Amino acid sequence: MKRLVLILMMLATPVFAVQPDEVLDDPVLEQRARDLSAGLRCLVCRNESIDESNADLARDLRVLLRERLMAGDTDEQAIAFIVDRYGEYVLLKPTASGSNLFLWLAGPIMLLIAAAVGLNFLRTRAKARASVDSAALSEDEKERLRQILED
Known part of the structure; x- marks a missing residue:
């Protein structure tokens, strides 16, 4: 019985919605994308990051973020591009300014x-x-x- 509970607890870890076709070949760039997408809100699911959401818009945001990183943008430039396009609501932790x-x-x-x-x-x-x-x-x-x- 204890083993069953342990197995169920291990299966209850958070599952990320990133599809295999979205994953970048460069592991460093992929890790940057994962770190950045953990701070971006899915506009459909509300308080869920785009990394955890299965919504189509979240997938589009993940792809857009990876495209910006592959184009050579810094982390701040990629986030600024998405915020300019979707508004500051897309940030899970909004800035304390303005x-x-x-x-x-x-x-x-x-x-x-x-x-x-x-x-x-x-x-x-x-x-x-x-x-x-x-x-x-x-x-x-x-x-x-x-x-x-x-x-």
């Missing part, structure tokens, strides 16, 4: 605003409770309240 900077900072800023609002609410509530405690009922008011409750 309009993306607003998106990167929006979460922490909202957290700070929520913390400030919460602290203000707690302080206001504490002040209100203190003012209620200081405005205790006089003896005449307590007697009148007791009469109302008895009736």
Whole structure:
């Protein structure tokens, strides 16, 4: 039984969708292509890299990336070509610059605003409770309240 579990665990490793006809002859160039394609998002499958996706568009992106590398582009030039063509959404880890900077900072800023609002609410509530405690009922008011409750 343990061997069966071990065999099933070994078979559960991630399977790459790269087809044999896409693999480059040069192992160094192929490794560069694999490293770069691991950071590119499949536009059909969303949060899956083009290396892991079986979609036709992912295959086209893998082929395009390999063509750019074979043409002599550097890693940055190949990625820039694909980003220019498909937009920055194609990157699994978008850059923190330009309009993306607003998106990167929006979460922490909202957290700070929520913390400030919460602290203000707690302080206001504490002040209100203190003012209620200081405005205790006089003896005449307590007697009148007791009469109302008895009736």
